[in-house]
Amino acid sequence: MSQQSRRALRDVFGFPAFRGRQEAVVDHVADGKDALVVMATGAGKSLCYQLPAVLRTGIAVVVSPLIALMHDQVQALRARGVRAAFLNSSLSMEEARQVKTAMRAGEVDLIYVAPERLAMEGGLRLFSQVPLALVAVDEAHCISHWGHDFRPDYLQLSVLRQ
Numbered sequence: 001m002s003q004q005s006r007r008a009l010r011d012v013f014g015f016p017a018f019r020g021r022q023e024a025v026v027d028h029v030a031d032g033k034d035a036l037v038v039m040a041t042g043a044g045k046s047l048c049y050q051l052p053a054v055l056r057t058g059i060a061v062v063v064s065p066l067i068a069l070m071h072d073q074v075q076a077l078r079a080r081g082v083r084a085a086f087l088n089s090s091l092s093m094e095e096a097r098q099v100k101t102a103m104r105a106g107e108v109d110l111i112y113v114a115p116e117r118l119a120m121e122g123g124l125r126l127f128s129q130v131p132l133a134l135v136a137v138d139e140a141h142c143i144s145h146w147g148h149d150f151r152p153d154y155l156q157l158s159v160l161r162q
Helices: 002-011 022-030 047-055 067-079 093-104 115-119 123-128 141-146 152-161
Strands: 059-063 084-087 110-113 132-137
Touching: 002 022, 002 047, 022 047, 047 059, 047 110, 047 132, 067 084, 067 110, 084 093, 110 115, 115 123
Parallel strands: 059 110, 059 132, 084 110
Antiparallel strands: none
16 A cells, blocks of 8 residues: 555655655555554644545545634645535535535545534434545544533544444
């Protein structure tokens, strides 16, 4: 997988080489294995799920607690040609419907969602209707930093594995 990973790193993300343990993590995740990745801010954690999302078939679901981060990540990914989107409260009902339709049509490779979106009526049903490439929980330190009662829907994320 490393040669394919290095090619996607260069061609899609524009980086000449991996940093630190990124390559090992990317290959591990791209092979469908679980990983807990702890890196300093700015060390390239996002690439550890974004690149496997490009390599794997299906939709990568990224659970993120921050709407602004979702917007920034999706904008940057789209600029690189990655078919990324988000579902959160900043979208109108029509915009959310369009994203869901694109997901079902196989037109999205990476979707950012808030944990609450998964718990909403139909949230899990939507994700059972599309092939999942991987599930990543971004900014997971928010869970332990503020406690599980800050965003109780994080406690429900284990159902995605099923």
